[in-house]
Amino acid sequence: MFTNNLPTSNAIKPTTNQKAIDDAQKAVDAVTDTAKKAALQNNLNKAKELLAVPTAGTVKPNEFTIGDKYITGTYSGDVASISMLLNGENNKFNGAALKDGEFSFYVNDKKNQENRRSNYGSIR
Structure with a gap:
């Protein structure tokens, strides 16, 4: 989802689209470990924000x-x-x-x- 698979890159891969975000959200929703789920959700929220940024x-x-x-x-x-x-x-x-x-x-x-x-x- 992120460039070089690193959320710290502050960039998403060109192939990351809304479907990828939706699929990732389903996977995060299925996680039962509270701490792990929170960390994954934070990364996913970052990806959502990056996807929404308009480009020119x-x-x-x-x-x-x-x-x-x-x-x-x-x-x-x-x-x-x-x-x-x-x-x-x-x-x-x-x-x-x-x-x-x-x-x-x-x-x-x-x-x-x-x-x-x-x-x-x-x-x-």
Whole structure:
């Protein structure tokens, strides 16, 4: 849940989401040792606070032409991952490669039709 699995890092892993928090809460609720439960709950509360902190980032895709194998572009700020929504039909794809402020997303295997729209967004 925390970066390097250390609550003292004051940072959560990019994969920590609300479901992870909810699952951890169920596990904490099941602990019977009062002292251990209190310590775990404190850590979980810290993770909840960190998850709620708004982040700021920008994703700017380059021009894309139907038939291109990759969507490329740049990102800045607090961007840990990029996902793509294809045609606004609940087709969400994750897995863009991020490095040094640039991203590439393999889309050759994604079905797209001319005049259909793709949306890009950054997620934590």
